[in-house]
Amino acid sequence: MASVRTCTTLSSKISNNLAWKKSIRVYRKHGVRHMSAASASGTFKASDLQIDFCPPENLKMKPAVKDLVFGRSFTDHMLKILYTDQSGWGQPRITPLQDLRLHPAAKVLHYSVELFEGMKAFRGVDDEIRLFRPNKNMERMNRTAARCSLPTFDGDELIALLKKMISVDQEWVPHTESSSLYIRPTLIGIEPTLGVQRPVEALLFVILSPVGPYFSSGFKPVSLLADPQYVRAWPGGMGMMKSGSNYGPTLEIQRYAEAKGLHQVLWLFGPEHRITEVGAMNIFIFLDKGNGEKELVTPPLDGLILPGVTRDSLLTLAREWGEFQVSERDITMTELVQASHDKKLLEMFGAGTAAVVTPVGSIHYQDQVINIPTMDHDQPLNQRFYNTITGIQYGRIASPWAMSIQ
Amino acid sequence: MASVRTCTTLSSKISNNLAWKKSIRVYRKHGVRHMSAASASGTFKASDLQIDFCPPENLKMKPAVKDLVFGRSFTDHMLKILYTDQSGWGQPRITPLQDLRLHPAAKVLHYSVELFEGMKAFRGVDDEIRLFRPNKNMERMNRTAARCSLPTFDGDELIALLKKMISVDQEWVPHTESSSLYIRPTLIGIEPTLGVQRPVEALLFVILSPVGPYFSSGFKPVSLLADPQYVRAWPGGMGMMKSGSNYGPTLEIQRYAEAKGLHQVLWLFGPEHRITEVGAMNIFIFLDKGNGEKELVTPPLDGLILPGVTRDSLLTLAREWGEFQVSERDITMTELVQASHDKKLLEMFGAGTAAVVTPVGSIHYQDQVINIPTMDHDQPLNQRFYNTITGIQYGRIASPWAMSIQ
Numbered sequence: 001m002a003s004v005r006t007c008t009t010l011s012s013k014i015s016n017n018l019a020w021k022k023s024i025r026v027y028r029k030h031g032v033r034h035m036s037a038a039s040a041s042g043t044f045k046a047s048d049l050q051i052d053f054c055p056p057e058n059l060k061m062k063p064a065v066k067d068l069v070f071g072r073s074f075t076d077h078m079l080k081i082l083y084t085d086q087s088g089w090g091q092p093r094i095t096p097l098q099d100l101r102l103h104p105a106a107k108v109l110h111y112s113v114e115l116f117e118g119m120k121a122f123r124g125v126d127d128e129i130r131l132f133r134p135n136k137n138m139e140r141m142n143r144t145a146a147r148c149s150l151p152t153f154d155g156d157e158l159i160a161l162l163k164k165m166i167s168v169d170q171e172w173v174p175h176t177e178s179s180s181l182y183i184r185p186t187l188i189g190i191e192p193t194l195g196v197q198r199p200v201e202a203l204l205f206v207i208l209s210p211v212g213p214y215f216s217s218g219f220k221p222v223s224l225l226a227d228p229q230y231v232r233a234w235p236g237g238m239g240m241m242k243s244g245s246n247y248g249p250t251l252e253i254q255r256y257a258e259a260k261g262l263h264q265v266l267w268l269f270g271p272e273h274r275i276t277e278v279g280a281m282n283i284f285i286f287l288d289k290g291n292g293e294k295e296l297v298t299p300p301l302d303g304l305i306l307p308g309v310t311r312d313s314l315l316t317l318a319r320e321w322g323e324f325q326v327s328e329r330d331i332t333m334t335e336l337v338q339a340s341h342d343k344k345l346l347e348m349f350g351a352g353t354a355a356v357v358t359p360v361g362s363i364h365y366q367d368q369v370i371n372i373p374t375m376d377h378d379q380p381l382n383q384r385f386y387n388t389i390t391g392i393q394y395g396r397i398a399s400p401w402a403m404s405i406q
Numbered sequence: 407m408a409s410v411r412t413c414t415t416l417s418s419k420i421s422n423n424l425a426w427k428k429s430i431r432v433y434r435k436h437g438v439r440h441m442s443a444a445s446a447s448g449t450f451k452a453s454d455l456q457i458d459f460c461p462p463e464n465l466k467m468k469p470a471v472k473d474l475v476f477g478r479s480f481t482d483h484m485l486k487i488l489y490t491d492q493s494g495w496g497q498p499r500i501t502p503l504q505d506l507r508l509h510p511a512a513k514v515l516h517y518s519v520e521l522f523e524g525m526k527a528f529r530g531v532d533d534e535i536r537l538f539r540p541n542k543n544m545e546r547m548n549r550t551a552a553r554c555s556l557p558t559f560d561g562d563e564l565i566a567l568l569k570k571m572i573s574v575d576q577e578w579v580p581h582t583e584s585s586s587l588y589i590r591p592t593l594i595g596i597e598p599t600l601g602v603q604r605p606v607e608a609l610l611f612v613i614l615s616p617v618g619p620y621f622s623s624g625f626k627p628v629s630l631l632a633d634p635q636y637v638r639a640w641p642g643g644m645g646m647m648k649s650g651s652n653y654g655p656t657l658e659i660q661r662y663a664e665a666k667g668l669h670q671v672l673w674l675f676g677p678e679h680r681i682t683e684v685g686a687m688n689i690f691i692f693l694d695k696g697n698g699e700k701e702l703v704t705p706p707l708d709g710l711i712l713p714g715v716t717r718d719s720l721l722t723l724a725r726e727w728g729e730f731q732v733s734e735r736d737i738t739m740t741e742l743v744q745a746s747h748d749k750k751l752l753e754m755f756g757a758g759t760a761a762v763v764t765p766v767g768s769i770h771y772q773d774q775v776i777n778i779p780t781m782d783h784d785q786p787l788n789q790r791f792y793n794t795i796t797g798i799q800y801g802r803i804a805s806p807w808a809m810s811i812q
Contacts, residue, residue, distance in 0.1 A: 067476055069601075073600075074510075080569070097510070098508075098510075099507050099508060099509055100507070101505040101506070102479075102506050103476065103506075104503070104504075104505070105590070108514070108515060109520055109594055110508075110520065110522050110650055110653070111653035112649075112650035112655075113657065114518060114654070146658075147655075147658055148654060148657070148658065184516070186510070186516060193475075193477050194476065194588070196656065197661075198657045198661055229642055230642050231640055231643050234640035235637065236636050241453065243653070244650075244654070245518045247518060248643050249553075249554075249643065251517070252552075253556040254602065254603065255603075255604055280658065284454050291778055337449050360554050363415075365766055
């Protein structure tokens with residue numbers, strides 16, 4: 001198996017030098033302006049992209065794949081696009097990765113005027129680099145922006161910019177199927193005023209991070225804390241948006257779960273303890289219906305649930321397969337406990353971009369521990385999903401969901 | 407009435423120079439080290455404060471009081487205290503106001519790991535500068551920090567630091583009772599990693615902003631949009647915390663209200679449309695009970711309500727006065743509509759640090775407009791509250807709630 005090159009200072013400098021020259025060649029070939037004079041009227045267009053390459057002597061060493069921890073190391077470049085009410089979107093710029101300079105009154109630091117997306121680029125078995133359904137992320141990012149009083153943008157242009165950006169940092173896309181390049185588009189309100197009002201200035205930026213498996217435990221089933229006293233989202237709120245405000249309030253509950261020796265939080269809602277999400281993933285439950293029928297259940301998009309790209313992909317695959325019932329419906333802890341008691345609870349797993357599919361092994365709920373035989377079957381459904389999704393992502397399975405960056 | 411001096415470049419430079427020299431004298435007198443060698447083990451202590459004064463030539467012009475818009479201009483200095491899990495709280499530093507340099511992966515920019523407080527310093531009729539119940543803000547800030555997985559701190563030390571900081575920028579405290587110096591302590595998670603986990607690095611900073619009345623309309627009653635489809639907070643959430651995540655989601659609803667020509671949002675909760683808060687203020691309702699009795703109602707601290715310092719102060723004053731019933735209880739739109747219909751709805755007003763007391767003139771609720779005669783009485787209760795609170799703040803009324811910065 002190939003790997004991101006291990007780092008000695010010398011070999012890294014040489015390889016980074018090569019990568020840098022290759023990047024410039026790629027860019028010249030694709031006709032992108034290198035350090036062009038700033039165009040006076042940038043408009044979020046990939047064709048207006050200005051690239052300020054990281055000097056070769058500043059290129060960073062790439063960590064070994066085995067040392068990758070989710071979201072801890074970043075590539076050499078970033079993308080920035082400024083917005084003001086007065087001028088609209090500015091010219092996209094790729095620059096060396098650098099600190100942002102923000103006025104201490106910037107709204108993002110006080111009122112959580114911020115949102116993000118999570119995407120990945122995969123180096124396929126054919127060495128081609130692919131994105132996975134990036135248009136879904138662009139749609140969600142724009143929906144979230146509109147709800148957060150942040151400016152919307154042309155998603156196709158941002159996809160084109162992401163492709164160019166990944167080309168520049170292409171040597172950072174790991175040479176192994178266990179890893180990928182995580183893409184973090186972020187949109188923040190930066191107007192430096194303290195009124196609780198929509199910002200008139202915003203910054204869209206993208207950073208890239210080579211990542212291994214999200215959970216260092218690998219594909220081992222995780223344990224969940226299901227405590228109905230903590231609520232992630234509610235009707236009339238914005239739990240369906242990928243905004244920062246949905247994440248900050250969860251950190252302490254996650255810490256509380258970890259203090260109990262558990263991996264993640266299963267978020268419940270309402271007096272009937274409806275199951276909504278797990279950690280920062282959507283949740284799937286595979287049930288034996290008793291009459292030879294099986295049912296895959298995930299909670300419906302009722303405003304409490306993040307409309308995950310992986311969620312949508314699993315539902316679409318399951319419906320194409322047509323082998324079992326596929327339901328977007330409410331499911332409560334009472335039903336889950338009963339199904340477990342009746343040995344009808346076959347599998348439970350989280351679905352999300354960071355971890356793809358994460359099997360659940362147990363739920364700690366009130367005074368009970370519900371053990372779930374998620375991985376104890378021949379050919380578990382979650383593994384089949386995982387293999388199919390990653391097969392598409394790494395170019396082993398042809399699919400319109402995979403988009404080459406070329 | 408004295409005013410913040412109007413600005414011509416020359417007079418401002420001179421006065422700023424004087425202010426700077428005065429600040430240094432104040433600091434020498436109070437024994438604070440000026441640009442001391444960094445103490446190796448800072449511990450959030452005011453006695454460890456290091457001050458890096460803004461050079462006289464960089465001091466800014468002070469805007470005229472009439473031009474003050476809430477939270478738009480800032481003083482010459484800021485306070486910063488860094489925290490890391492490894493070293494704990496570092497040495498407090500006052501520096502010239504400057505941009506923060508944040509890694510683009512800083513958790514505050516992605517997961518709303520952020521909280522703040524709102525306080526004010528007032529220049530009294532005796533020229534003494536006072537804070538108003540700052541210990542209440544410190545208690546709330548620490549409660550919020552604990553809930554947000556951010557580090558807690560010694561509130562008394564931060565008060566001592568605020569006093570020193572305000573002394574440095576004392577010429578920015580307006581010389582008029584219509585204005586004050588708004589104080590914005592802020593605490594953000596700055597660890598540059600993308601895992602959804604508590605940050606191991608944080609930054610507490612404070613900025614100061616001379617402010618006029620919060621609403622440019624002055625003491626005119628505001629109109630409210632009460633639309634039950636938008637929900638600010640939920641049981642099991644953290645509506646009682648002063649975290650950024652409670653504000654971002656409200657901006658678009660505030661914009662929606664403004665598009666309807668209304669000033670603020672009245673946040674309702676539950677099928678019975680319970681009244682919870684207004685904009686970013688607590689809400690008070692003054693009712694005629696019909697038998698010569700009157701009742702002041704504010705919603706209880708049930709987890710949905712921010713425990714406002716002004717809220718607590720009005721309740722305490724009202725109970726001291728003992729002239730009418732004071733209730734922390736649920737109140738629904740049904741009760742409000744009925745009271746209005748029966749001519750029992752005397753006054754309604756918001757209470758908060760930024761605006762002190764804000765009279766409400768009308769509520770737009772479903773298909774109704776409820777007009778409230780808040781300002782149509784002789785000596786309205788809200789004006790009496792306003793006069794009492796500001797009397798304490800500006801040194802006209804002696805009270806243990808006022809704390810001199812000397």
